[in-house]
Amino acid sequence: MRTVSVNRLTAAYDVGPPVLQDVTVTVEPGRMLAVTGRSGAGKSTLLSTIAGLLRPAEGTISLDGEPLGDRDRAVAQGVVLVPQDNGLATFLTAGENVEVALLANGRGPADARRLTVECLAALGLAGQRDQLVEELSGGQQQRTAIARGLALRGDVLLADEVTSELDAVSRQTVMDLLRKEADRGAAVVFATHDPDAAAVCDAELHLVDGRAEIVRSEPVPDATVGRPNSSATSTSTTARA
Numbered sequence: 001m002r003t004v005s006v007n008r009l010t011a012a013y014d015v016g017p018p019v020l021q022d023v024t025v026t027v028e029p030g031r032m033l034a035v036t037g038r039s040g041a042g043k044s045t046l047l048s049t050i051a052g053l054l055r056p057a058e059g060t061i062s063l064d065g066e067p068l069g070d071r072d073r074a075v076a077q078g079v080v081l082v083p084q085d086n087g088l089a090t091f092l093t094a095g096e097n098v099e100v101a102l103l104a105n106g107r108g109p110a111d112a113r114r115l116t117v118e119c120l121a122a123l124g125l126a127g128q129r130d131q132l133v134e135e136l137s138g139g140q141q142q143r144t145a146i147a148r149g150l151a152l153r154g155d156v157l158l159a160d161e162v163t164s165e166l167d168a169v170s171r172q173t174v175m176d177l178l179r180k181e182a183d184r185g186a187a188v189v190f191a192t193h194d195p196d197a198a199a200v201c202d203a204e205l206h207l208v209d210g211r212a213e214i215v216r217s218e219p220v221p222d223a224t225v226g227r228p229n230s231s232a233t234s235t236s237t238t239a240r241a
C-alpha cells in the first residue's frame, strides 16, 4: 500500500491561468481525505493530476517517494480513479463494465466474474448486472462506476463526487465501502460538495480558487452521513491524512 504525497503542486490546462496553486497534502494508507470547495475550485483537477491524467506544471506527486508518471503508469502503480462523469461504456451492461476493467487489469476470467458479482451486490446492483448502462438511472450508473473502482482493489482510490446522485441510504453505503477500502489499506481521496460525507473522512483539504485554504487533519468526532456536520478546521496547508 502506498502513501500519496502531493508537494507544492501547481496545475494548469493548455489555456488559462493555473487551476491549482501550491497545493501540498499527504494521504497515508488506511486514511480518507475529503477534498472540498465550491464548483470550479479545482477538486477534479487535483484528482485528475493524482491519477496521472494531467501533468503537474510545478511541484511533484509521488507514491511512496516514487514519482508518479502518466496515466498508464499510474494505473500500473495501483491508482484507481472513479471519475465525476462515471466513465462507463453505455453500450455495455453494468456487469460487463466491471468485468472488462478487471480483465484489462490482469485478473483471470473466473476471478473477474466473482469480483464483479461481489462488488455489484455490495452496491445494491445484483439485479442490474445484465442491464445496459444506458438503461440505468443516474444513481445506478454512479454506483456501477463505484463498483468498478472498488473491484480494482487499488492502492490509491480517487473518488470524484461519487455520491452526488445518490439517496441517503445509498450514500451511507458508499461511504461505508470507501471506509472499507481505507481499512483494506488504500489511500482514499474523495472529492465532494457534501459536508456530511466530508465529515466522515479522516481529514479535509478545502480548495478556494485552486489554493488549499483550510485543512482539517483529524477526524470529526461521531461524524455520520446524514447528520449535521460540525467539521473542525485549522490553518495548516498540509494534511497528514
Ligand SMILES: Nc1ncnc2c1ncn2[C@@H]1O[C@H](COP(=O)(O)OP(=O)(O)OP(=O)(O)O)[C@@H](O)[C@H]1O
Binding pocket: 013, 014, 015, 016, 019, 037, 038, 039, 040, 041, 042, 043, 044, 045, 046, 084
Ligand atoms: N479540460 C479543461 N480545460 C480547461 N479548463 C478546465 C478543464 N477542466 C476544468 N477546467 C477549469 O479548471 C477549473 C477547476 O475545475 P474543476 O473541474 O477541477 O473544479 P471542481 O472543483 O471539480 O468543480 P465541480 O465541483 O463543479 O466539479 C475551472 O475553472 C474549470 O473551468
